[in-house]
Amino acid sequence: MAEEVKKTATSKKSVETARKVWPYVKEDYAMAHEWKAAGKPIAWTCAMLPKELLQAMDVYPQNPEHYGVLTAMFRRGGSKDPNVVKEAVRFCKLAEEEGFASYNCGYARATIGHALTGDLKDAPLGGLEPPDMVITTSCVCDQRGKWLRYLAQKFNVPFYLIDFPERGSDLAYDMPGQRNAILPYHSSLKRGVTDIYYSPPADYEIDYVECQWRDLAKFIEDVTGHKYDQDRFNEVMDLAYKTNELRLEILEYRKAVPAPMTSADGLSVMYPGTYTSGTQRAYDFYVELRDELRQKVEDKLGVIPDEKFRMLWYGLGPWFNMALMNYFENIGGVFIYEPIYNLAPFPPRTPENPFRELALRTLQQSGGMMGPMGSLGQTVSTLVNAARDYKAAGIVLFYLITCRPVVYPVVEIGRVLEEEFGIPSTTLECDLVDERSYNEAQTLTRWDAFAEQMLKKGPVAY
Amino acid sequence: MAVEFKKWLENRHDVVKEWKEKNKKDVFGCLCCITPEEIIYAADALPVRITGSSEKLEMVDSRAPIYACPFLRSCLDLAGRGIYDYLDGVVIPNACDFTARMDYWWRKLVPRANPAQQGVELCPYVLYIKHPEKIGGEMSFNYLRGEYRIFKQHLERRRGHFKPISDDMLSNAISVYNEHYGLMEQLTQLRKRGLVSGSEAFEAEFASLLMPKNEHNELMKQYLGEVSQREPKDGVRVYLLGGGVDQISYMIYKVIEECGGNVVYEDVGVGRSYFGRKIDTSKPPLDAIIEHRLDVRCPHCITEDRFPEDRFIFARDRIEGANVKGVMWFAPLYCECRNLEYPFTRDRLKEVLNIPALYLEHDYTLEGIGQLKPRIETFMEMVKS
Amino acid sequence: MLFAGIDVGAQSVKVAVLSDNKLVFSSTTVTDEEGGVAARQALDKALVALRLPLNSLTAVVSTGIGKDGVAFATGKRTEEICHSRGAYWLFPSARTVLDVGAGGYRAMRLDNRGKLIDFANNSKCAAGTGSFLDAVTRVLDTRLEEIGTMAVSAKKRASVSSYCAVFAESEIIGNIHRGVPKECILAGVCYSVAERLAEVLHRVKIAKDIVMTGGVAQNIGVVKALEEIVGLKAKVPHEPQIVGALGAALFAEEMSK
């Protein structure tokens, strides 16, 4: 089996709409180039930082994080020669030579290296445009704070960090009038870990984030001269809300047996919602995806004709070789869901104070129900819930050695799923864009053994 | 080293247990500088720093991945093995992605049930403080006040009894801690005059993390009296940045001295690194503590500045007038907070102050630290002339 | 007056003897003995060759990983310092020095007076060191001396891209199984070693001229690959492996002034 893995960066598509992601991405980068050429402001930012305020204030968001993904897929100048290293490798090396340790996130190293070349245009899709400001967040990981700060320093542009306090140990004391509703996070679960609670954010936390969103609007006004306009902001917030509802609906369809869509596609269709939320384009994209999935589910059309075992994918994409995620398909194994950058319902719209609404939303997402973005206990229980909801019989854990939030819970997830739920796991151990850290022979030997185990085991009764 | 310090350094667990037995008081384990020790002290409990050890890891691998800070992994291992069972509570701030998850592991590895009301613990065994990642300004101040109020409420409800922590109790704690900060400042001045070496100063300060500050203050006064009589003696002066403070990482001070250097000031996780000033006694006590804690330049935190270069400025202010020849980083493996700051800070140090830097990474083993010696020797030789 | 430098490395001991600022003797002794003993044996050999008693040496400086074990040394200096000194003495145009030995590699930057201004070392991983090349000779069943010439004769270069020595070995084995000719694999190996070396060079910001020292500098395959990667010619002394000992001897001379 090992011989069959082709070294392609792209995976097989399980849904038609997924084919539209690439043109969507290309268009985004082309639009950024035009935007810059027209003298309009560009902000470098990141996932998990809602883009709505930027959209409403005519600031074009570009995302080094996503650009990291692109560098993993291309060689210099579009070369197909295997002796020419991938751009990610070229850039990561430059960053390492500058003194950034190789244990840092591949996205960080790749985009720092990209910036260090001094020629942003000599890179896939014409590169990122030089930023006019850098706006990042403290949530999810420490690296996005420090790495984007370095980029701001490098380009000598204003920097803004919006802090979402997160990962509470949610066993907080019931403070009168504040943390008063403590809900069992997965009370419906019968077996196993049940001691994790989700407490809604307290007022002082919401105040904190709300103030910062307002402050960010002022920051953007200062840097760009664009004026904040509440009506405009509300329009964008409306669209983002509707888009999120669609994405939640899509998740429901993805629970169907046989699975209508793979995790590889799940990771790729994340793009419009993660990086261009609050735009009509993103909304339209998910309408199409929703319709396609609805049809597939009605027609009982699965990704593979004979679905033998269903698996979760834990972690981000191995972007340098996404074909890995199709590895089990010819023996009937399919990755059905990837609980990362997990979606949660948005709080209700409050047009009279969109900043507070956004604060509440970001806090709920970063501190509460967001899988690897929450506390470790929340991450584990997210995975437990996902296994049950999506009827998974096994899980592949991406031991993402350079990403702390993904790698820290790995051992515990594997242990709890195996010991308490009898769900076996195997691992992929490397960086997500720097293929120098990947050992194919070792990985596939492990995966083959795992496949046998899965075939023997058969489906799980939930 | 004054003998009294030595006892607390070399035998830390037993000495604390003994102290606890004798004084019949609670002991809280803390991680990192940003923990508001003063509040714990005011609650009539002893805050002690959690540290690791060079012993072989026994159980942490079954719970946490190896791609993580070796210092914190060692701390967790000790917890899982019951070495920290004498603690009555554990305080964990979110000082990095790993510490932010320590609360989960600690609760799992050291399960303790405390008195509860409607299923919710009044004072959980593991207390978690979400320190803001963005520091400075009113926003983070107001936020941290919310966190500290909850923290204080927990402490007030220890063992299920309500025992309020009054402003007087807080003020009293502040005066003990202020005396400590003042004594540490004197120690720093003696270092700059070449009377106290980096390793000696570290020992003195490290002891303060493991013992009650009032007792430490007494020892300190005696110690300062002794050492101020000495003749100056010095090595090549370096400024040290790092993390994971304990008796293992302390070895770097020794190695540097063996190589002819001397750490004259530092930015590591001991109080002196960050608490250059005293707590403001003209303000309401809790507010003053918050303000003081927001001054900590923990590498996890980011200042509000639009054009941030805080790590450099912080270093520059400390180095000023200390005749520092070189700057050394001594960061644990996988410490991205330190590492991601390094290249920019290094360049600024070179451009503005013409001081070269050396980045050393350690795996938190004594052998590993020993292996760094040749590079330190070369660096000393390089910066000397 | 005579001055000696002794470089106690991971696999061999190098000796250099200076008289009147001239190199009068040099040797490389491969040994299994422990550092101090090996150093003594190597020095005795030198003295025999020069027909001189030990006390005729005015000063002896040791360097290398075993420098602390040389009890009779009158001084010791680190490898970075000694290789820089030796290389600058041989080539006053040297601004970047790259030393690649069995146990590790290091890049040094010098100013125009030969003073060390920056340096960088290899990470813990063995890839890129001389012992990695040794391991390769075992896997490929060749001799160390052949590697370079075989590599430059290759028409194509096999890919050995991993940055970890253990992974690289499994890649090499994969190449063998696929029937890739030995010289192509060796070309790939040399290239991958050179890539590691280029990394430390870039860390100190390369300036002309580059001087390469240490045993691996004798490997023409690595040198050529390195020149290709950094786009500059490297100067290689006649006996690159003794440059550290030479630098130590120069320090011995300086100490006595």
Ligand code: SF4
């Ligand atoms: S979450 Fe992980 S992969 Fe994403 S930016 Fe942070 S460290 Fe990198």
